[in-house]
Each structure stands twice: as structure tokens, then as C-alpha cells.
Amino acid sequence: MEQTPTLYIVPTPLGNLADMVPRGIEVLQTVARIAAEDTRRSAPLLAHFGIDTPMSAYHDHSDRQATSRLLDIMRSGESIALISDAGTPLISDPGFRLVDAALTEGFRVCPIPGPCALVAALSAAGLPSDRFSFEGFLPAKSQARKTLLNALVKEERTLIFYEAPHRVLECLDDIATCMGDDRRVVLAREISKLYETIVRMPAGQLRDWVAADRNQQRGECVVLIEGYHAQRDVLDPEVIKGFDILREELPMKQAAALAARLYGGKKNLLYQYGLDNPIKI
Template identity: 50%
Template sequence: MSEHDHEQSAVTGAATAAGAGTLYIVATPIGNLDDLSARAGRILAAADLVVAEDTRRTGQLLQHLGVRKSMLALHDHNERDRVPRVLAELRAGRNLALVSDAGTPLISDPGYVVVREARAAGIAVVPVPGPCALVAALSAAGLPTDRFLFAGFLPAKRAGRRAELESLRREAATLVFYESPHRILETLDDILSVMGETRELVVARELTKTFETFYAGPVAQVRACLAGDPNATRGEFVLVLRGADPESAGAGADGLDVDRMLRLLMAELPVKTVAKIVAEATGLAKNALYQRALALKGAESE
């Protein structure tokens, strides 16, 4: 028996002891089809049913593999309704492969409800790891990876997006976001306004695909690069943003609400004077406070 056969036997044996099949969570390519692992290919070929976010897109992948499979559509709008069908298939002893359109399922993709319910029912859930856009972007961004916070997609509307960014402004961990092409420039405008012009940013576009591109530098510079590139607003984006510098974040070491201080003083004084006063009061860098004050003033004027 091969190592692969032993693995399959052990997993299947544990599941069929209760008469149930196994739910495999299969990572698929985010662009380059060669990134599909051999194990993922075997699981897809052997599965009794493929549960797919978009059956048309997954059908293209299966065709590339030379595999014909029954598929069940499961997406954001029908996931809860699909749970009984999925559990019934698994309880009947069938092995299912859950895939998203691209990358690792459940990472800003559907599947959470199904996985949770399957585990609650005592059904084996087995990850088949592989491509993931956020990990790929982090690995090549050149920003700290010892701590990072994945925030998925920011809200579609500007007010909600800015509120979300404001809540993350003091976060010291590297921040990772996904964004769509039709909102990328607006999102960068909001990051610039809330986080400041100099915060370090890496934007990864079309990862693993023919036109893969990285834009890196201060937020203002990256925004200008994308605005000047006619192809830059096409494709899928991952944004990797350096976390807040403790010495220039919105709260001082003593816990003072520096933003509130800036706003109160700006109601009476010029921005340059405000930055100088708050720098003397908190020990924070005057230049960083000046940039932050400008960002706050700009946000309030819109």
C-alpha cells in the first residue's frame, strides 16, 4: 500500500466507522493551474460530489484535469439552504470535496456554515491545503509577518470603509485586505486619508497570473502609480499595509486620545501649531502628528 493509499484508508476508515463520508476542504489555484497540488487533484478525482462556489468555474478546472464529476452549487446566497443536502450526502457515506472559485475555501469565501455543521454532526472534515491569495501576498510583500490581521473585503460604501479603517488605524499588526478592481482607487484614497500618506503599502495584483504586479511604497506613491497605469485597475487585488508605529499611532504611550486632542485644537488653531503643541504634550513625532491632523481635517471636510 502506498503512503497515499494509507492516508486515504486511515481517513476513510475513521469516517466510515460511523457510516459517514468525509468532507474535504480543497484549495484550488488562484490563477496558475500548475499550483494545484497532486493531492488536491487526487481528492477531486475520487470525490463522489464536488461542492463548488461556481459550478461553471470549477467545471473548467475539472475539465483541465480530465475529470467528470457531479457538482452542487454552494455560495453566499444559498449556503444555509444547502446544509441539509450536504449533511445527507455525507451521512450516506459519500465523500465530498468543497472548493471555492479560487484559493482556500472559507477565506473570504463561503463554507463556514457547512464546515461548522459537519463538525457538529461528528463528520470528518479534512483540509487539503494549497494556494491562498493572502498568504501569497504576505510572503512576497516584504512587510512584517510575525503578526498580521486579515480583514477581508472592506465595506463597499465610503462611510463604512472609513469607519472600518479608523477602527484599525492603531493596530500594530500588518493589515491585509482584499479589494475588487472597481473600488481599488477609492479604497486607496480612504487608506491615505485615514492612515496617512507615508504608511507603507504593498498592492499585489493578479497573483500567479500572467500580469502579476506588485506596487510598493508609501500609500500616496502607490496610489499615484495605480492611477497612472491604464491596466492597474484590472484584476484581483490584495493590499498589505504596515501596522501602526507605536510612536506615531493615534494614542500616546499614556493612553491619551491624540485624535481628540488634534480635533479640539484644530477648531481654534492652525494645523502646524496644533501639531507642535500635541508633540510637546505627548512626546510623539511632530511630523507624524502634522500628517495625521491633515488627514483628520480632510476627512471632516468631505
């Protein structure tokens, strides 16, 4: 391993310990210290691979002194490694300040490729992967979450979020509300673990499926949303004609749902068309 003092960014398994890359093990065995998001959670991993390198806690609440202490090790000529609880550090995990400080002082920062939940989920989602936007965690409060989702309704890239299991059902409900029941959404849950689940459904259907099975409201979740495609939002004239006939006799919401079933249009688009084009009396 290089003699130049280096900060190594080392991914750790998402769940399956067999996913730990050999180079990552070598680095963790040979650096002077490991900066871990939670030393209690990382201890079993290090023990499993026979790594007895000293650890220091380094997380979102670490102060400048904690950063300075780690840099002191590098100033003395030694290398250190940064790990998170699972996956690649800095991807919605702490570590930015340490990397920034190390680069500012001229130290080498070396990333070790390895497990990353968003990349794993995207690779199996069946959604366009040539352009995507990782948005981290959605806001915890529904109103703030809806505000963000509404701002992203016409984003053409595949959208990727991390979500806490106790909020995943509320999250899916807000996605269906803001982006329409028909927008395709993927839930990737417990990646690489025993109960791994990766499902793709229209937003409304996925919400109902998760609501019916509490087991799907557990574990680490990645939510991916299909990007906006304007060409898919063009209503066929025959669909509009059928909808116009139905809404003369039915409430608009019911007419939109029935027209979607009969003619293949999207009910949220039909409903919006009805709002934009009221029946002339």
C-alpha cells in the same frame, strides 16, 4: 484515501493551473460529489485535470436544504469536497455553514493545504509577518470604509484586505487619508497570473501610481498595510523647530509639507502637531 465519510476543503489555483496540488486532484477525483462556489467557473478546471466527479453549487445564497443534501451524501457513507472559485475555501468565500454542520454531526473535516491569496501576498510584501490581521473585504461605501480604517489606525499588526478592482483606487485614497500618505502599503494584484504585480510604496505615492495606470485597476487585488509603530510617530525637536518657523509665514498644510521635505518629518504628523499646538499670538 480514508473510508470514513469526510468533508475535504480543497484549494484551487489562483490563476496558474500548475499550482493545483496533486493531493487536491486525487481528492476531487475520488469523492462522491464536489460542492463548488460556481460550477460554471469550476468546470474548466475539472476538465483540465480529467475530473468527472459530479458537482453541486454551494455559495453564500445556498439554503439549509442545500447543506442538508450534501450532508445526506456523507450520511450515506460517502465523502465530499468543497472548492471555491480560486484559492482556499472559507477565506472570504462561502462554506462556513457546511463545515459547521459537518462538525456538528460528527463528520471528519480535512483541509488540503494549497493556494491562498492572502498568504501568497504576505510572503512577498516585505511587511512584518509574525503577526497580522486579515480583515476580508473593506466596506464598499467610502464613509463606512473610512470608519473602519480610522478604527484600525493604531493597529500594530500588518493589515490584509481583499479589494475589488473597480474600488482599489478609492480604497487607496481612503487609506492615505485615514492613515497618512507615509504609511507603507502593498498592492498584490493578479497573483500567479500573467500580469502579476506586487508593489510596496507609501500610501499617497501608491494611490497616485495606480491612478496613473488603469491597468493597475484590474484583476483580483490584495491590499496590505503596515502596522502602526508609535516610535515612528515621535517628531524630532529640530523638525518641530523648523516647522514652527515655516507655519508663521505659510498656511499650516503647506508648512507641514515643506517641513517634511526639508527636515524628513512626516507631514501628516506635523499637521496634527500644528492642530494640537496652535501658535500663540
